[in-house]
Amino acid sequence: MIAIWIVLFWNKIKKPKTLNILELGPGDGTMGKDIISSLGKINFFKSKVNYYFLEKSKSLKKIQKKNLKNEKNIYWIDNLKDFKKKDNLIILGNEFFDALPVKQFSKSGDSWFEKYVFFNDKKQLSFVFKKAKLKSIKKIEKIYNLKINKFIEYPLILEKLIKRISDLLKNKNSIFLTIDYGEDSRICNDTVQAIYKNNKSNILQNVGESDITYQVNFFHLIKLFKKNKLHLVEFTTQSNFLQKLGIKERAINAKKNLKKNQQLLLDTALKRLLHPLEMGSLFKVLIISNQYNTDFKYDI
Numbered sequence: 403m404i405a406i407w408i409v410l411f412w413n414k415i416k417k418p419k420t421l422n423i424l425e426l427g428p429g430d431g432t433m434g435k436d437i438i439s440s441l442g443k444i445n446f447f448k449s450k451v452n453y454y455f456l457e458k459s460k461s462l463k464k465i466q467k468k469n470l471k472n473e474k475n476i477y478w479i480d481n482l483k484d485f486k487k488k489d490n491l492i493i494l495g496n497e498f499f500d501a502l503p504v505k506q507f508s509k510s511g512d513s514w515f516e517k518y519v520f521f522n523d524k525k526q527l528s529f530v531f532k533k534a535k536l537k538s539i540k541k542i543e544k545i546y547n548l549k550i551n552k553f554i555e556y557p558l559i560l561e562k563l564i565k566r567i568s569d570l571l572k573n574k575n576s577i578f579l580t581i582d583y584g585e586d587s588r589i590c591n592d593t594v595q596a597i598y599k600n601n602k603s604n605i606l607q608n609v610g611e612s613d614i615t616y617q618v619n620f621f622h623l624i625k626l627f628k629k630n631k632l633h634l635v636e637f638t639t640q641s642n643f644l645q646k647l648g649i650k651e652r653a654i655n656a657k658k659n660l661k662k663n664q665q666l667l668l669d670t671a672l673k674r675l676l677h678p679l680e681m682g683s684l685f686k687v688l689i690i691s692n693q694y695n696t697d698f699k700y701d702i
Contacts, residue, residue, distance in 0.1 A: 403649055404433065404579075405436070405437045406440075406702070407579065407700055408421075408423070408492060409444060409447055410702075411695075412447070412449065414695070415490060415575040415695075417448075418449060418489070418575065419449055420450045420490060421449045421452070422452045422490055422491045423451060423452070423453045424454040424485065424492070424493045424494070425453070425454070425455050425493075425495070425496075426493065426495040426498045426580075427501060428457060428466060429496075430465050430466060430469060431465065431467075431469040432469065434453055434470065435473065437453075438451065438453055438470075438473050453473070454477045455476070455478050455479070456480075456481075456482060457480070458481075482563070482566040482567070482570070483566065485570065487572070487573055488573065489573050489574065489575055491571070491575070491576040492577055493567060493570065493571070493579070494579055495579070495582070496581050496582075497615075498580060499557070499560075499623065500582050500583050500584065500616055500618050502557040502558070502559060503558050503559075504555050504556060505517075505538070505556045506554065506556075507554040507556065508531060508552065509548075509552040509553070510531075513533060515531035515533055516533075516534040516538065517529055517530075518531070527606040529606075541561075542554055544561075545561070545625065546622065550589065551590050553590055555616055557616075560626065564626040568630035568631070571632055573692075577689065577691040577695050577698065578688075578690040579688070579689050580688050581640060581643075581685055581686070581687050582618045583618065583684055583686075584618030585619065585620065585686075586621045586637065586686070587621055588621055590619060594615070594616045595614075595615060595616070596613070597614075598611060598612040618686075620637060627690045632690050632692060634688075634689075634690060635691050636689045637689075638686070638687050639686060640681055640684075641675070641676045641681075641682030642687075645676065646701045646702065649675070649676070653668055653669075656668060
């Protein structure tokens with residue numbers, strides 16, 4: 403479905419001969435592979451696609467290169483500052499922001515305290531709070547309203563990251579789309595969690611084997627993009643985004659050629675993507691651009 407959205411944007415910017423796509427934190431490379439494959443099957447899409455992956459992990463990069471070994475015009479970068487500005491640029495993120503390292507701060511009385519993990523002589527882990535440095539407080543108050551919040555989750559590199567993404571989006575035919583788990587709220591909460599073997603786990607257990615994530619606060623994410631003179635194109639649920647792209651209609655057509663058990667599997671997958679108690683409302687879609695593309699509509 404992301405490939406359909408890409409083609410609709412490509413059409414809006416008058417079908418350039420070359421389209422550049424930059425994916426942030428591509429995991430095992432599945433989304434990129436699916437997008438490249440889908441674009442190649444669209445008869446009227448004749449542009450050359452340069453696909454870039456932002457990936458620092460050597461082990462993940464190895465997996466990605468193995469999964470994408472048959473694809474052409476694919477490139478890897480280790481840092482956004484290594485990526486030169488390009489026209490006709492689409493930047494994509496899928497569960498990218500929720501993997502960023504975060505600091506946590508808690509207010510007690512009139513003072514702010516930073517949360518740390520303490521490792522004692524018995525090799526046991528526990529949480530401790532220490533009075534926050536003034537430098538840290540001045541940094542977070544640029545983004546968060548400290549008068550209404552008593553708890554703050556602050557992704558360490560968020561400001562710098564948003565600025566670099568924003569700089570890349572200043573070119574005319576550029577846009578950014580990210581899908582992530584989170585909420586739109588002025589109020590921050592403690593959302594950091596550990597996932598171990600597909601289940602929620604104690605964050606102080608299975609260290610090094612758990613996936614540590616937090617819920618993205620889209621209110622503050624959007625605020626940072628606007629601070630960098632970019633514009634909100636849309637903020638919506640994953641369910642609404644996919645339905646606007648015609649996912650239900652496509653599922654109906656696909657089921658015509660499937661056996662009964664395959665139809666049931668498709669229905670289950672569709673429910674997981676769209677149902678409000680599953681991924682449908684829990685995951686949000688944010689689209690950001692410069693002043694030239696604020697009118698981009700992708701309804702089918």
